[in-house]
Amino acid sequence: MTVRVQMVRFAFVGVVNTGTYYACYLLLLNRLPYVVSHVVAFLLSMTGSFFLHSRFTYRTRPTWRKFLFFPLTNAANFVITTSGVYLLVDVLHFSSRYAPLFAAAAAVPITFVVSRTILLRPDNDRSRRDPEGAPAR
Structure with missing residues (x-):
């Protein structure tokens, strides 16, 4: 999948996430x-966003590690x-x-870049590998 498709x-x-947040709120x-209401809706929509981005945007397996990051x-x-609001209002008027x-x-x-980095990062779960580094069966 290309980066352009991932961006779209x-x-x-x-x-979808914004609509979910607002409906929950x-x-x-x-x-x-x-x-x-805001905090709960935000947390629910962020959780939904994680799973949607994992499965739909980046087509990767959601893990606890990725969820925590x-x-x-x-x-x-x-x-x-x-920072942008401050710069635009106070500096650029x-x-x-x-x-x-x-x-x-x-x-x-x-x-986009931050989420892509987090969600496409491989999980290095050493507990599931044998001493040679191959995945355990």
């Missing part, structure tokens, strides 16, 4: 405070968008109303 699938999963908001993609996105949109667009390729 990455964007598609992003749209609205459902939870009926019974929970908005902050709790996957939140780094959100951390990268947060750092890039926050863009409107604070539109700056997050430009910063988010700039974060997508970097988030």
Whole structure:
């Protein structure tokens, strides 16, 4: 599968993930405070995002190791968008109303690279290998 196909699938999963987050948030908001609704919806959508990106975007096997590293993609996105908003508003004097949109667009390729690195990284589980390094049967 080419990187271009992976990028298109990455964007598609992003749209699905955003819709999932928002639907969960609205459902939870009926019974929970908005902050709790946001956190739970965010965690649920991030979990769904992990599995969708693993299976659909990158066609790789999800593992616990990858799952534990996957939140780094959100951390990268947060750092890039926050820095970008600051740069656009305070340094370049863009409107604070539109700056997050430009910063988010700039974060997508970097988030793609981080998620690709995490999810396509081979798991080196030594407990499943024999002393010669071949997979155990």
